[in-house]
Amino acid sequence: MSNYNAMELMICVAARLLENGATVGVGTGAPCAAAMLAQKTHAPNLLIVFEAGGLAPVLPAMPISVGDSRTSHKALMATSMCDIMETCQRGVVDYAFLGGAQIDAYGNLNSTVIGDYAHPKVRFPGSGGANDFASFCWRTLILTQHDRRRFVKQLDFLTTPGYLTGPGAREAAGLPANCGPYRVITDLAVMSFHEKTRRMQIDSLHPGITFEQVQAQTEFELGRANTITETLLPQPEELRLLREDVDPHQYIIGR
Amino acid sequence: MSDLLAGQGPLFANPDPDAARAFFRQKKGALNNKLMPVSEAVAQFIHNGDYLASGGFGTNRIATAALHEIVRQKKADLGFAGHTTTHDFQILAAGNRHGHRLLSRIDAAYIVGLEARGLSTQARRLMESGDVDVCEWTNYALACRFRAAASGIPFLPLRSMLGTDTLKHSAAKEILCPFTGRKLTAVPALYPDVSLIHVHESDCHGNARIKGITVADYDLARASKRLIITAERIVSTDEIRSNPNATLIPAFCVDAVCHVPFGSYPGNMPGEYFSDEQHLKAWLNAERDSDTYEKFLTTYIYNVPNFETYLDRCGGTARLAELQKLEHL
Numbered sequence: 001m002s003n004y005n006a007m008e009l010m011i012c013v014a015a016r017l018l019e020n021g022a023t024v025g026v027g028t029g030a031p032c033a034a035a036m037l038a039q040k041t042h043a044p045n046l047l048i049v050f051e052a053g054g055l056a057p058v059l060p061a062m063p064i065s066v067g068d069s070r071t072s073h074k075a076l077m078a079t080s081m082c083d084i085m086e087t088c089q090r091g092v093v094d095y096a097f098l099g100g101a102q103i104d105a106y107g108n109l110n111s112t113v114i115g116d117y118a119h120p121k122v123r124f125p126g127s128g129g130a131n132d133f134a135s136f137c138w139r140t141l142i143l144t145q146h147d148r149r150r151f152v153k154q155l156d157f158l159t160t161p162g163y164l165t166g167p168g169a170r171e172a173a174g175l176p177a178n179c180g181p182y183r184v185i186t187d188l189a190v191m192s193f194h195e196k197t198r199r200m201q202i203d204s205l206h207p208g209i210t211f212e213q214v215q216a217q218t219e220f221e222l223g224r225a226n227t228i229t230e231t232l233l234p235q236p237e238e239l240r241l242l243r244e245d246v247d248p249h250q251y252i253i254g255r
Numbered sequence: 256m257s258d259l260l261a262g263q264g265p266l267f268a269n270p271d272p273d274a275a276r277a278f279f280r281q282k283k284g285a286l287n288n289k290l291m292p293v294s295e296a297v298a299q300f301i302h303n304g305d306y307l308a309s310g311g312f313g314t315n316r317i318a319t320a321a322l323h324e325i326v327r328q329k330k331a332d333l334g335f336a337g338h339t340t341t342h343d344f345q346i347l348a349a350g351n352r353h354g355h356r357l358l359s360r361i362d363a364a365y366i367v368g369l370e371a372r373g374l375s376t377q378a379r380r381l382m383e384s385g386d387v388d389v390c391e392w393t394n395y396a397l398a399c400r401f402r403a404a405a406s407g408i409p410f411l412p413l414r415s416m417l418g419t420d421t422l423k424h425s426a427a428k429e430i431l432c433p434f435t436g437r438k439l440t441a442v443p444a445l446y447p448d449v450s451l452i453h454v455h456e457s458d459c460h461g462n463a464r465i466k467g468i469t470v471a472d473y474d475l476a477r478a479s480k481r482l483i484i485t486a487e488r489i490v491s492t493d494e495i496r497s498n499p500n501a502t503l504i505p506a507f508c509v510d511a512v513c514h515v516p517f518g519s520y521p522g523n524m525p526g527e528y529f530s531d532e533q534h535l536k537a538w539l540n541a542e543r544d545s546d547t548y549e550k551f552l553t554t555y556i557y558n559v560p561n562f563e564t565y566l567d568r569c570g571g572t573a574r575l576a577e578l579q580k581l582e583h584l
Contacts, residue, residue, distance in 0.1 A: 053468030067312030085395040123382035125368035132395035135415035173418030174438030
């Protein structure tokens with residue numbers, strides 16, 4: 001069990017950030033796996049909400065779709081997209097938990113196009129519920145692989161709001177006050193956002209990784225938190241649950 | 256206020272509530288018998304140039320039989336609401352090939368992806384080709400557009416999209432709240448010309464029940480000018496009247512009722528059967544090579560007389576029994 005891949009590491013680290021009793025709106029893919037792992041380990045009372053209407057299920061397997069019937073397995077309620085998003089909009093939901101194709105220094109996300117919008121090189125799905133979740137939930141967690149194609153100075157398209165152009169920008173744009181990106185979890189490090197500048201900074205480095213290595217995989221300049229710690233490795237029990245219960249068909253951890 | 260932003264995306268449908276009221280006033284015959292085959296419903300109620308919406312959630316409770324039929328009947332120039340449309344969008348994308356243009360206008364909130372399964376090569380090809388006009392939204396924004404239409408009002412305000420390119424490429428507009436002065440996003444009512452919704456049970460008039468999550472279908476059914484229901488089971492009106500709390504869609508929304516057991520296949524149907532991940536994977540794989548894709552579509556859509564034959568070609572009752580078992584973990 002000592003060997004694990006980058007995705008397994010990210011999921012284990014991300015799962016630990018979700019405390020027992022918290023509410024979290026999860027996006028499709030890896031965030032589903034992390035939320036389920038959290039529910040299976042330290043957070044049995046994690047209230048997971050899904051944009052299609054699943055409210056607080058006990059997940060029997062990782063949902064392949066955020067609208068499949070796993071999302072309402074033993075749920076407290078099977079409801080609608082408007083009900084879930086309005087619950088977020090009125091301030092009930094603590095975390096949004098998302099992935100993304102591109103991210104910038106302020107935690108803004110692109111999941112719409114690579115290249116020019118009118119003639120895209122690659123068309124991605126678009127916002128889905130990501131823009132809504134990240135606009136409404138108090139804290140946004142972002143899970144993504146770390147490389148220079150993803151961690152860019154300038155997004156090709158700003159799909160989902162982080163801190164936009166910096167301090168006060170969300171509020172000026174009209175978004176609900178006092179929310180925004182909280183942590184970014186990658187295969188190299190965990191990052192937070194500086195209290196004043198709202199720019200991304202390194203919080204903890206995964207074992208064997210240096211600050212310079214992370215900076216080399218990032219187009220924009222990274223800050224340093226006051227203390228940079230070492231990330232706790234995936235534990236054998238976390239890996240067992242992840243492989244046997246959460247994602248036995250390797251939809252996510254097989255990537 | 257000069258600093259209020261207006262999205263520059265195209266508006267594909269008229270949000271005017273009085274135009275919609277005039278349409279709904281002349282729609283009569285709620286308690287007619289609307290049972291008919293899918294082929295007839297699609298021929299009669301979906302016209303070239305219509306704006307179409309698909310209920311459910313991409314690979315969950317989708318009206319697969321009607322989607323296949325739209326492609327088979329080579330409908331043209333349709334607008335489409337991409338409110339988490341994954342396999343449904345992938346099916347329709349098959350219609351934009353060899354110079355034929357099934358889709359021409361897309362309201363995009365979530366398209367081209369199949370969530371954890373990856374991206375559809377052919378849906379991407381369509382969106383990257385420039386063959387369709389596109390307007391960006393979020394899932395909640397599209398759900399609010401259906402809700403505004405269902406409520407008979409021209410728009411609804413919400414607090415997402417603000418500050419992003421998603422708003423700039425939408426047809427939404429920033430407004431100021433008349434009570435608090437706060438900036439809000441106004442999204443226009445969306446009245447689809449025609450929608451498809453797959454349900455668990457319906458009577459012959461279209462009084463329909465859905466189990467599990469309802470996604471945006473409560474509002475979509477009411478927002479749509481015409482509605483095709485496909486149903487796992489047809490029940491009596493006495494059964495409907497015995498438990499009115501269970502009805503999600505009332506008959507006056509509905510134009511056609513089609514009996515299609517396993518009608519969400521290869522998608523998931525809550526409480527009935529799980530998604531067929533093997534078939535969905537085969538579809539994604541076939542899309543990567545144009546010859547393979549052509550043969551795949553011939554086998555599974557074009558050279559298929561009806562939905563039962565499609566189910567047979569996908570493994571028939573044996574496979575469906577496995578999916579029923581998978582659903583009840």
